[in-house]
Amino acid sequence: MAPALLVFANFGRIVLSTMSHLTDPGFFDPAADPHLPSAPAYGFGRCPDCAAGRCRPEKGSRRLFTGLLGAAALSPALSGTAWAREGVEVGDPSKLTKLVPAEQVEQAGAQQYQQMMREAANQRALLPNNHPQLIRLREIAKRIIPQSEPWNARAKQWRWEVNAIVSPQLNAFCMPGGKIAFYYGILEKLKLSDDEVAAIMGHEVAHALREHARERMAKTAATRLGANVLSSLLGLGNVGDTLLNMGSQLLTLTFSREDESEADLVGLELAARAGYDPSAGISLWEKMGKVSKGAPPQWLSTHPAGPTRIRDIQANLPKVEGLYARADKPTQRFEVAPPLQTRPAS
Secondary structure (H helix, E strand, O other): OOOOOOEEEOOOOEEEOOOHHHHOOOOOOOOOOOOOOOOOOOOOEOOHHHHOOOOOOOOOHHHHHHHOOOHHHOOHHHOOOOOOOOOOOOOOOOHHHHHOOHHHHHHHHHHHHHHHHHHHHHOOOEOOOOOHHHHHHHHHHHHHHHHOHHHOHHHHHOOEEEEEEOOOOOOEEEEOOOEEEEEHHHHHHOOOOHHHHHHHHHHHHHHHHOOHHHHHHHHHHHHHHOHHHHHHHHHHOOOHHHOOOHHHHHHHOOOOHHHHHHHHHHHHHHHHHOOOOOOHHHHHHHHHHHHOOOOOOOOEOOOOOHHHHHHHHHHHHHHHHHHHHHOOOOOOOOOOOOOOOOOOOO
């Protein structure tokens, strides 16, 4: 069985695996198009309505849902923290996330991620540690990850992982607990600059920081349990036993338009603070608009339509331009991803 652990990052430091086959540039198949049953449904998702421009953020839906639970049922400990800070404005984190133990969601995410990496490795569909594009992704992650803690205090203890899957798909995601994966297809086909990679990575990391998967699970649990049972469980402070097969839920859940719009804004700020040009989100979505003609790519399908997205980015750029201007800029820039070869060019 192929090993599961590929790389960990801890805010300022990345430790690579010493397993020999993961540093062998001939290990992967450049023509791989792996079947990955453990790949999540979210990330660069599956809703064609977004690509057609029919979907819009569900304004106020998060507050409406939590309001129905009743103020008496929610203790002060469950209330969100007010955000008075420089940067984008997205409001308080959802109170619903408190209904599901973060540790369990993160553990389920780690298990699913490792299973997916095993599936990819067994099909020779993982880039080795010394491949230039995987090095690139990890270097960009090194700059984005340290910006995470203000958005989620738990992020400092996450065992961050960054890997690249040899696949023509246009896809990327970050699972709960900081488990990042990029598909080579999105790097190559969109000819992404470092700033555009940072825009995607920031967006996907934002989903993990804002715990959107955890919130989706909590909403599902709340709907199934009913208000009376939920209130009782809140009083007991224990709903973990009511959530079975979290890994299966992670496989099938999708994020709402509200989640996607929120991740866009938080990702914009993460990239700016990391020293990457936040306006790259505009060129990214112009590229996505071109490739989405006909059948929308997997990522675009659950996200708000490109023109809407570009307008939102333009409206919020003034909020992060100062952060970007003051941020340390990357000292190294990487080449655009070329078509895969069995061995990296020397």
